[in-house]
Amino acid sequence: MSIPTISLNSGHSIPQLGFGVFLVPADEAEQAVTDALEVGYRHIDTAAIYQNEEGVGAAIAKSGIPRDELFITTKLWIDHQAGELPHEAIRTSLDKLGLDYVDLYLSHWPAPKNDSFVNAWSKMIEIRDAGLARSIGVSNHLPEHLDALVAATGEVPAINQIELHPAFQQRDVLEWAVANGTHIESWGPLGQGKYPLFEIPAVAQAAEAHGVTPAQAVIRWHLQKGFIVFPKSSRKERMAENFDVFGFELTDAEVAAIDALDPLDLSGRVGPSPLDVN
Template sequence: MTFSVPTIELNDGIQIPQLGFGVFKVDPAETERIVTDALEAGYRHIDTAAIYGNEEGVGAAIAKSGIARDELFVTTKLWNDRHQKDSAHAAIDESLAKLGLEHVDLYLVHWPTPAKNDYVEAWQALIEIKELGKTRSIGVSNHQVAQLDEIIAATGVTPSVNQIELHPGFSQLELRTHHQKLGIHTEAWGPLGQGKYDLLSRGAVVAAAEAHGVTPAQVVIRWHLQIGNIVFPKSNAKERIAQNFDVFGFELTEGEVAAITLLDENNRVGSHPDDVN
């Protein structure tokens, strides 16, 4: 079955598929196979990062797919030790070489590393990288309210996205509200709670899954889509990859969305941005 993934227009006019496929912690040796499975399932938005060590596998899968470049949306990220301008420019060139691409569609500052206080310089470097045509859009990841305000004040350029940990147990309402105020779109990493937060057995999720004849994971992905998040679940299993893409044949009711939203317990599963330096 073929699905039409909705797109969202970012603040720079770029269209991004709302549902993508993430390769965090995907074994580099398995990445080409897994991304090939994702592309065959219908995904056209792939999210990787330099630190994942699997950009080559992503690039190999893209090259062998036969899919036109303009039908794909590829994101990668600048790692924490490359925030200085010269290093950031070298980093994007290295990522492009590994991906086998002339440009990416979205380039992100992976973490703000507040202890080093160099996230403004990293953001200035990304602005230059975009001006050079090496990425179509630029954004950040794991940035908090004060850091967003600071980089915008320093440069006059607003990120197109902020990619943050976000799932029903940690819905980040305050930060998402600030995103809306600034015109930044929210991307959700760890959208299913990364398997550590016992999300898929919660009553509101299970009840919605039973009502629609789908899996709890499909319900949570659908919740993300309906509240406006850009989301990219990950899996190494071909069947689960396809299943996570099959979320357009049903729609949660307002009551189901509200019940899942009420699961928020401010339960961060991953690292706090203040602690990643």
């Protein structure tokens, strides 16, 4: 199955559906990524702080899939934002992944109290220009952080990876992205179990109408909104279910009904605020 791609401001394209390995233990990452690649995923998202880059790299090496058919993302952790540390961080990540470059390198959190996220961004531009990352972006950055990056460097992130699900849609961040040509990646796209999304009529009725699961309906909503999405699961059958979202399309009314779920009485972050991670 051919996964839709989105063109980035870097001139490269990114598969719209991927597989994330957040909270996948290091000793399970190789098998999880192997399973995901066998299902058909070609976009894998990891990070230095996940401590599973070596497992991801081992699965890539054993897969036999040509490098140019894969899209690999990793992320710079906040303890390597200052000075020249981003250069050290990317080389460490590449060594663990067994790769010459990553397709996307993200600055994981702004960590505003540390006041080094702008420096990190300037070094990531150097990393991209050195050919170690084809595209660069950020994760968990709010408009105020994004404005600071662009003001300092003139460079707009290709991606902002943020917590986004129907009960927490971050409309101010989305508006910034649309205005500036940044694409949004959704982490925690199913609400990470905190909210009963699958029981809410807008989701349950859309799923029933198309003969799919509520999770598939929510993933399809992300795709039709133009977001890049990578649900995670350690179970191969669930990976396959999450991948099987291209045989149906939500109606405009169904998309609008899910849009209207935010704000809800139960809406809000599952993860921490970008202002609090330092």
